[in-house]
Amino acid sequence: MATIVQFENVGLRYGTGPETLSDVSFSLGAGSFYFLTGASGAGKTSLLKLLYLAQRPTRGMIRLFGEDAVTLPRARLPGFRRRIGVVFQDFRLVPHLSAADNVALPLRVSGVPESDVEAPVREMLAWVGLSDRAHARPATLSGGEQQRIAIARAVIGRPEMLVADEPTGNVDPAMAERLLHLFDSLNRLGTTVVVATHDLQLINRIAGAHMMRIEQGRLSDPTGSLRFPPRDA
Numbered sequence: 001m002a003t004i005v006q007f008e009n010v011g012l013r014y015g016t017g018p019e020t021l022s023d024v025s026f027s028l029g030a031g032s033f034y035f036l037t038g039a040s041g042a043g044k045t046s047l048l049k050l051l052y053l054a055q056r057p058t059r060g061m062i063r064l065f066g067e068d069a070v071t072l073p074r075a076r077l078p079g080f081r082r083r084i085g086v087v088f089q090d091f092r093l094v095p096h097l098s099a100a101d102n103v104a105l106p107l108r109v110s111g112v113p114e115s116d117v118e119a120p121v122r123e124m125l126a127w128v129g130l131s132d133r134a135h136a137r138p139a140t141l142s143g144g145e146q147q148r149i150a151i152a153r154a155v156i157g158r159p160e161m162l163v164a165d166e167p168t169g170n171v172d173p174a175m176a177e178r179l180l181h182l183f184d185s186l187n188r189l190g191t192t193v194v195v196a197t198h199d200l201q202l203i204n205r206i207a208g209a210h211m212m213r214i215e216q217g218r219l220s221d222p223t224g225s226l227r228f229p230p231r232d233a
């Protein structure tokens with residue numbers, strides 16, 4: 001299986017504080033499904049930020065899509081980021097755009113012709129159960145509805161990798177199940193999926209998903225399968 005992400009001895013420090021992440025090493029196989037768990041403050045969001053290139057590590061090596069992501073020239077960041085769908089913990093919807101226009105953003109940014117935008121937006125809104133809120137501004141949506149719009153926006157461009165930070169934190173169990181099914185469908189189409197969650201129930205729902213656990217900034221690898229190359233290689 002091809003490796004889509006590789007971390008070797010990665011460390012992250014914010015300012016002059018202690019290291020938030022230390023000696024993080026793992027690799028992600030293209031097309032696999034990963035859960036990242038850990039207590040609040042353990043470093044899940046920080047690890048995801050490194051993955052979607054919002055943050056550079058203070059030490060270590062990160063390869064993404066086969067290239068060195070640490071020394072990637074700034075000008076190439078947008079091109080890389082377009083290959084990654086992100087569901088932010090705080091949604092980050094654009095407040096002056098409607099729900100439909102928020103969902104359409106990745107397609108428009110990628111230069112998809114306007115005639116090819118409407119149908120997938122409609123399909124995604126239906127998938128997340130919000131067809132009737134297409135014209136609503138984010139401020140008029142509930143937290144769970146905003147989260148579903150953020151998920152629709154993250155997956156509409158069929159990204160090579162989907163990174164989601166607590167994507168079911170604001171929805172009821174039935175909707176969480178449905179959203180997970182959406183991620184699963186995307187994964188079956190070949191997208192590598194990384195979901196940070198506290199919800200251990202979710203983890204059992206995806207057959208064959210890998211689990212990474214982070215404790216005080218260090219990754220524990222319960223399956224022993226995430227390290228690349230293996231420690232004893």
Ligand SMILES: Nc1ncnc2c1ncn2[C@@H]1O[C@H](COP(=O)(O)OP(=O)(O)OP(=O)(O)O)[C@@H](O)[C@H]1O
Nearest residue numbers: 014015017020038039040041042043044045046047
């Ligand atoms: N921008 C920042 N500047 C300084 N410290 C930060 C910053 N972002 C996160 N931290 C610190 O890094 C540590 C890990 O935070 P992080 O958000 O990665 O944890 P988390 O596991 O995602 O937590 P939660 O589950 O509560 O979202 C925390 O101690 C946090 O205070």
